Amino acid sequence: MEEVHKTYYLGETQIEALCGIDLTIEKGEFVAVWGPSGSGKSTLCNLIGMVDSPNSGNILFQGQEIILLSDEERTELRNKSIGFIFQTFNLMPVLSALENVMLPLQIRGVPSKIVREKAMNILDELGIVDYIAHRPHKLSGGQQQRVAIARALITEPALVIADEPTANLDSDNARKIIDLMRKINSLKGTIFLFSTHDQRLLDRVHRQIQLEDGVIVDDKLREKS
Amino acid sequence: MITWIKIGIRNLYKNKRRSLFTIGAISLGFAAVNIFGGFTNYMYTNLKQSFIYGQGNGHLTVFKKGFSGEGKIDPLKYLIAEAEMKTIRGFCMKDSRVLMVTPQLRISGLLSNGEVSTIFIAGGRVPSEIRFINSQAKGLLSENKFFEGKQLEDNITYGVGLSKGLAKKLGLSLNSGAIAMSPTVEGLLNALDAQVFQLFDSPAETLDDKLMIVPLKFAQLLYDTSSVDRLTVLLDDDKHIESVKAFLEQGLKQKGLAVEIKQWRELSSFYKKTKDMFDTIFIFIFVIVFIIVVMSIINTISMAVMERTREVGTLRTLGVKRKRIIELFAIESGLLGIMGSIIGMLLTLAIWIGIQIWEPTWIPPHITIRVPLEVYLVPGYIILSFLCLVVLSVVAAAFPARKAAHMSIVDALGHV
Numbered sequence: 001m002e003e004v005h006k007t008y009y010l011g012e013t014q015i016e017a018l019c020g021i022d023l024t025i026e027k028g029e030f031v032a033v034w035g036p037s038g039s040g041k042s043t044l045c046n047l048i049g050m051v052d053s054p055n056s057g058n059i060l061f062q063g064q065e066i067i068l069l070s071d072e073e074r075t076e077l078r079n080k081s082i083g084f085i086f087q088t089f090n091l092m093p094v095l096s097a098l099e100n101v102m103l104p105l106q107i108r109g110v111p112s113k114i115v116r117e118k119a120m121n122i123l124d125e126l127g128i129v130d131y132i133a134h135r136p137h138k139l140s141g142g143q144q145q146r147v148a149i150a151r152a153l154i155t156e157p158a159l160v161i162a163d164e165p166t167a168n169l170d171s172d173n174a175r176k177i178i179d180l181m182r183k184i185n186s187l188k189g190t191i192f193l194f195s196t197h198d199q200r201l202l203d204r205v206h207r208q209i210q211l212e213d214g215v216i217v218d219d220k221l222r223e224k225s
Numbered sequence: 226m227i228t229w230i231k232i233g234i235r236n237l238y239k240n241k242r243r244s245l246f247t248i249g250a251i252s253l254g255f256a257a258v259n260i261f262g263g264f265t266n267y268m269y270t271n272l273k274q275s276f277i278y279g280q281g282n283g284h285l286t287v288f289k290k291g292f293s294g295e296g297k298i299d300p301l302k303y304l305i306a307e308a309e310m311k312t313i314r315g316f317c318m319k320d321s322r323v324l325m326v327t328p329q330l331r332i333s334g335l336l337s338n339g340e341v342s343t344i345f346i347a348g349g350r351v352p353s354e355i356r357f358i359n360s361q362a363k364g365l366l367s368e369n370k371f372f373e374g375k376q377l378e379d380n381i382t383y384g385v386g387l388s389k390g391l392a393k394k395l396g397l398s399l400n401s402g403a404i405a406m407s408p409t410v411e412g413l414l415n416a417l418d419a420q421v422f423q424l425f426d427s428p429a430e431t432l433d434d435k436l437m438i439v440p441l442k443f444a445q446l447l448y449d450t451s452s453v454d455r456l457t458v459l460l461d462d463d464k465h466i467e468s469v470k471a472f473l474e475q476g477l478k479q480k481g482l483a484v485e486i487k488q489w490r491e492l493s494s495f496y497k498k499t500k501d502m503f504d505t506i507f508i509f510i511f512v513i514v515f516i517i518v519v520m521s522i523i524n525t526i527s528m529a530v531m532e533r534t535r536e537v538g539t540l541r542t543l544g545v546k547r548k549r550i551i552e553l554f555a556i557e558s559g560l561l562g563i564m565g566s567i568i569g570m571l572l573t574l575a576i577w578i579g580i581q582i583w584e585p586t587w588i589p590p591h592i593t594i595r596v597p598l599e600v601y602l603v604p605g606y607i608i609l610s611f612l613c614l615v616v617l618s619v620v621a622a623a624f625p626a627r628k629a630a631h632m633s634i635v636d637a638l639g640h641v
Contacts, residue, residue, distance in 0.1 A: 046635055074462065076546075078544050104544060107544050
């Protein structure tokens with residue numbers, strides 16, 4: 001990201017969410033963006049995840065200037081290269097756990113047989129293969145978040161963006177989820193970018209980026225534990 | 226696509242109550258359109274049968290050229306002479322699709338009971354040939370007798386039929402005697418004795434106090450002519466009307482006969498007016514049904530979009546393109562249209578079966594006896610309604626679906 005600015009307008013009020021952000025994230029990083037509410041964490045993740053556009057500045061994703069891409073091209077790139085994990089899981093309520101995980105590849109048009117096999121493998125790896133037929137409302141918070149992680153990983157993305165992934169989980173589930181993400185990060189080199197307040201997660205990341213009022217006030221590397 | 230259809234079906238099931246209301250509106254609309262359409266079809270069929278067979282007008286009528294123009298002012302100038310009539314009749318009967326060719330002469334004059342006179346207009350026809358035409362009728366006309374008294378006969382010239390209004394006006398009843406007066410084609414006054422053989426309901430109220438049916442010989446005697454003013458042609462099948470007409474026109478022209486041939490539709494103004502009226506009502510009902518369906522679909526899909534805004538945001542984040550979001554809601558709406566139409570079809574069928582079992586009766590205009598009230602199942606209407614309602618359902622979903630697809634992803638994800 002180079003000199004990225006993002007301003008929102010609420011009526012006549014102008015809110016500068018990000019003020020000239022410069023940031024580079026390398027392959028294999030396990031990064032958390034943290035800061036108080038309204039500091040710009042979510043906006044930063046949204047811009048990196050191509051679900052929002054900056055007012056000015058440049059964002060490069062795998063060498064591509066995303067600001068120059070059309071909505072269709074950005075949508076395809078999101079599907080191919082970015083996985084999303086949401087605080088409230090955002091699973092499709094009418095689909096089973098397996099069908100939710102299969103969804104991103106089905107969007108791409110990959111044959112169902114291949115997708116099903118791949119989804120089963122991931123669900124097996126994440127330890128929820130026994131719940132494949134369950135709809136989201138029949139799963140616990142931890143199970144739902146595992147399904148969401150499986151959904152984010154099935155496309156083998158270069159980047160996973162997770163918005164407060166542990167906020168709705170108890171300590172035990174939060175620890176398990178963090179372990180899981182770290183394992184994937186170290187095995188596959190997938191970049192994980194978190195937006196979080198959760199100290200349990202902050203303690204386990206390799207890099208902490210602190211935001212305040214839309215500005216990076218601290219960017220520090222931590223020793224890998 | 227299967228995934229999206231699956232999502233569509235499950236979302237409809239998830240909101241069962243709302244889906245059922247929408248499906249109910251569509252199916253009731255479907256049934257209303259098709260039952261009314263089936264009723265109008267029954268009306269059209271019977272009016273057509275009545276004109277062609279019941280009133281003995283046939284499918285085609287051959288006139289001397291100019292009869293429908295100038296001939297309306299001075300019909301006697303456009304009479305078909307006996308020799309021409311024989312030539313036309315002979316040529317027509319050569320076509321195997323022609324079942325009957327019968328001459329007619331329309332006359333007018335005064336009818337008197339000896340004390341009072343009133344204007345009459347009459348069709349002079351060959352009774353046995355008209356009976357043959359009557360006998361070809363199907364349905365209501367073949368099952369019912371629409372006059373009181375006895376049949377007219379070819380060889381009993383004086384036996385005539387009167388419309389009930391005319392008989393009442395002159396105080397005549399069955400077997401009463403009357404005198405018909407009229408100028409001949411030469412302009413001399415002529416009078417003939419007549420006896421009332423039958424009383425019938427006029428096909429048009431305005432003619433009820435004027436209409437008579439007389440044997441052709443009676444009409445020719447009164448006008449003192451052997452000519453006729455038209456030849457009625459009965460065909461074996463409606464579908465041959467155009468081709469036989471073209472064949473006759475060409476053949477008679479080659480024989481040097483200047484004639485004009487009219488189809489039954491062109492001559493039956495009552496059929497045309499009735500059909501125009503019912504077609505207008507049908508369109509009106511169709512439009513109302515469509516508005517209800519469109520409003521109901523827009524309401525259902527708008528609520529679905531509102532409830533699932535976050536879901537739309539998630540799908541867009543996962544890489545679903547805008548057009549696919551529109552498709553997703555269009556599929557749901559199309560499914561509502563398909564289910565509503567199928568239930569509508571079953572409802573239509575159930576009502577049709579109910580009518581077959583219950584056998585309700587009614588008295589249509591211009592008929593004095595009760596006849597069965599029927600509703601026809603018209604495949605054309607059913608297919609058209611099905612296609613229209615499904616397409617309409619999909620189109621109606623476009624507006625709210627488009628709104629959902631073009632929503633900012635961030636706003637959609639943040640929607641509560």
